[in-house]
Amino acid sequence: MTVVRSQSTLYAAAARTATPTAAQFGANGGRGLHLVINVTAVTDTPSVVPTIDGYDAASNTWYNLLTGAAITATGTTVLKIYPGIATVAGAAASDVIPQTVRLVMTHADADSITYSAAAHLVG
Numbered sequence: 001m002t003v004v005r006s007q008s009t010l011y012a013a014a015a016r017t018a019t020p021t022a023a024q025f026g027a028n029g030g031r032g033l034h035l036v037i038n039v040t041a042v043t044d045t046p047s048v049v050p051t052i053d054g055y056d057a058a059s060n061t062w063y064n065l066l067t068g069a070a071i072t073a074t075g076t077t078v079l080k081i082y083p084g085i086a087t088v089a090g091a092a093a094s095d096v097i098p099q100t101v102r103l104v105m106t107h108a109d110a111d112s113i114t115y116s117a118a119a120h121l122v123g
Contacts, residue, residue, distance in 0.1 A: 005030040005121045010103050013040065013116040017107070022053075023117065024102040030121030031096050032082030035103060039074045039115045046113035047072050048105050050079060055100035062102065066093040070108070071115075082122065097121075 010023035027033075037050055050068040055061075068079050069090035080092040087094050103117060 005123045006119075007121075008119045009116065010035075010119055011105070011115065011117040013038070013114060015041065015112045015114040016048075016105075017110045017112050019107045020105060022102045022104045024055075024100065025119055027097050027099050027101060028121055030123045032085075032122045033080070033097050033101070034120040034122065035079040035081075035117065036120065037068075037071065037077040037079070037105075037115055037117045039071060039077070039113060041112070041114040042072070042074060043112035045072065045109070046111035047108035048113055048115070049108070050077070050117070051104040051106065052079060052081065053102050053104065054098040055102070056098070057100070065095060065097065065101070071113075 006028045047070045049070050052066045053062040054065050083096050
């Protein structure tokens with residue numbers, strides 16, 4: 001049985017026009033992750049690409065776990081990482097998460113997009 005180990009708000013709902021500081025969080029013993037991004041408003045033609053990275057302490061390096069598809073409209077996007085799930089480009093990766101993870105929301109332009117993001121760690 002899969003158990004939700006913790007839930008964290010990475011970005012509170014707010015209008016953004018530029019890439020915010022990466023949101024770093026710990027795995028808390030979780031093996032996988034559901035990352036929920038909820039977009040409630042857009043102005044003009046914004047585009048935001050979510051990236052989930054893991055951290056390697058030995059080399060002091062971040063490495064990519066999953067890059068989501070560009071988000072351009074209102075709605076909910078769920079990115080999933082868990083061992084044994086089907087891999088879907090831009091949406092899901094069959095992998096375990098390391099102890100330290102971060103979310104980067106890369107904005108392509110200065111058009112406003114209102115979103116929140118939360119991490120649900122599962123084990």
